[in-house]
Amino acid sequence: MPVAKFHLSEELITKESARQILQQASAIYADVLDSPIERTRVFINSYNPDYVAVGGEVCADSANVVAFFEFIVLDGRTQEQRTAIGEQFTLLLCDILGVDRSLIRGYCSLVRPEDWYISGNPASAVRKAEVDARRQEQGNG
Incomplete structure (x- = not known):
């Protein structure tokens, strides 16, 4: 379920830095969520500095850059987990892109398990099936 999107000024990123962000954000x-990495989805959207503004100034006309992230987790994840992801994503952008921490923004969206779909099925049903399968396996072992 973990999905993250990074919105960045296109002059900030190279093919190599994008790969680093994608791989490290997935990790x-x-x-943090103790989830199989196979479940993660990470995207980077890049923006022409003529088409974004920071602090009311068009980035092409200023030294400002866009460094924004959003991430989605299922409702029930702890505040500590959400904070850890926000902090680590911020540090990731600082380290890889050299962006000043004060320019980075981000937010977390919580999604109810019945409103998230895995292979067309609500996550709530998929979770229940996984829990039931583990119980049955433990009972047989």
Whole structure:
């Protein structure tokens, strides 16, 4: 379920830095949420500085850059987990892109398990099936 989107000024990123962000953000997500990395989805959207503004100034006309992220987790994840992801994504952008921390913004969206779909099925049903399968396996072992 973990999905993250990074919105960045196109002059900030290279193919190599994009790969680093995609791979490291996936690892952060999997680690913090104790989730298989196969479930992560990470996207980067880049923006022409003529088409974005920071602080009311068009980025092409200023030294400002866009460094914004959003991430989605299922409702029930702890505040500590959400804060850890936000902090680590911020540090990731600072380290890889050299962006001043004060320019980075982000937010977390919580999604109810019955409103998130995995292979067309609500996550609530998928979770229940996984829990039931583990119980049955433990009972047989």
